[in-house]
Amino acid sequence: VVHAPTYEDRSTGLIVFGVIEMIGGFLFALGVPFVLISLVASRKVSGGVSLPGAFVAVTFYLGMAVLLSALGFGSIMARRWARALNLILSWVWLFMGIVVTIFVTLLFPSAIAAGMSKTGAAGPSQPSPAIMAGVVTVFIVMFAIFLIAVPLAFLLFYRSPNVLETVTNRDPRVRWTDRVPLPVLALSLFAWLGAFYSIV
Numbered sequence: 001v002v003h004a005p006t007y008e009d010r011s012t013g014l015i016v017f018g019v020i021e022m023i024g025g026f027l028f029a030l031g032v033p034f035v036l037i038s039l040v041a042s043r044k045v046s047g048g049v050s051l052p053g054a055f056v057a058v059t060f061y062l063g064m065a066v067l068l069s070a071l072g073f074g075s076i077m078a079r080r081w082a083r084a085l086n087l088i089l090s091w092v093w094l095f096m097g098i099v100v101t102i103f104v105t106l107l108f109p110s111a112i113a114a115g116m117s118k119t120g121a122a123g124p125s126q127p128s129p130a131i132m133a134g135v136v137t138v139f140i141v142m143f144a145i146f147l148i149a150v151p152l153a154f155l156l157f158y159r160s161p162n163v164l165e166t167v168t169n170r171d172p173r174v175r176w177t178d179r180v181p182l183p184v185l186a187l188s189l190f191a192w193l194g195a196f197y198s199i200v
Contacts, residue, residue, distance in 0.1 A: 006165075007161065007162045007165035007166070008162045009162075009166055010157075010160065010162050010163045010166045011078060011166060011170070013157060013163070014075045014076065014078050014163070014166065014167070015075070015076050017072075017075055017086075017154065017157060017158075018071075018072040018073065018074070018075030018076035018082075019072065019076070020072070021068045021069070021071050021072030021075060021086075022068065022069055022072035022073065022076075023072075024064075024068045024072075025064070025065045025066070025067070025068035025069035025072060026065070026069075028061050028062075028064040028065040028068060029061065029062070029065035031057070031061035031065075032058050032061050032062060032065075035054050035057045035058050035061065036054070036058070038054070039051070039054040055200075056200060059200050067089075070082075071085055071086055071089065077171075078166060078167045078170040078171055079167065079171050079175070080167045080168065080171045080173075080174075080175045080177065080178060081175040081176065081177040082167075083158050083163060083164065083167045084175075084177035084178070084182060084185065085177065086154060086158045087155070087158045087159055087182060088182060088185065088186045088189065089154075090151050090152075090154040090155035090158060091155060091186070092186075093147070093150075093151035093154070094147075094148065094151040094152055094155055096147070097143070097146075097147025097148045097151055098147075098148060100143060100147055101140070101143045101144055101147055101148055104139065104140060104143050105140050108136055108139060108140070
């Protein structure tokens with residue numbers, strides 16, 4: 001007797017979200033040559049990009065490219081460790097996104113107004129308040145989409161019981177991420193990340 005699964009298979013969703021992550025990893029990888037080109041170009045300009053700053057930026061872009069590519073591949077392959085790490089990343093991404101979006105919403109308009117007052121808003125080359133309000137709105141909407149809506153979608157997907165059942169059945173082997181609760185795993189990973197960042 002063949003028993004039908006008691007959950008909805010989310011393999012297609014795992015592939016879709018995995019592909020999105022791999023695209024994100026590719027975009028972060030594009031930041032590496034951009035930083036290197038900026039470094040070379042700024043050597044001719046005083047106060048340009050410094051070598052230590054460029055090193056930190058390249059390390060960040062490479063790290064994010066490797067991380068997102070690995071998580072995307074793991075999601076496509078329906079690995080249990082990929083689901084756990086995606087949950088941690090989504091929580092951190094969402095929390096930081098909310099903080100940054102609130103910060104931008106509260107301080108960005110006043111910062112632009114202060115900048116306009118210093119340069120003289122009455123000049124003919126200064127944009128009108130309506131244009132500046134539109135620019136601020138676009139920035140806030142973009143921050144809300146990429147820093148809140150996108151990580152929220154990842155979080156809701158990967159924390160779904162159907163996703164858990166899908167990866168558990170497709171990857172029955174107990175992985176290293178299953179040996180401790182997710183909060184403990186998250187704190188441990190951030191401790192390692194903090195140690196690595198201190199070295200960098």
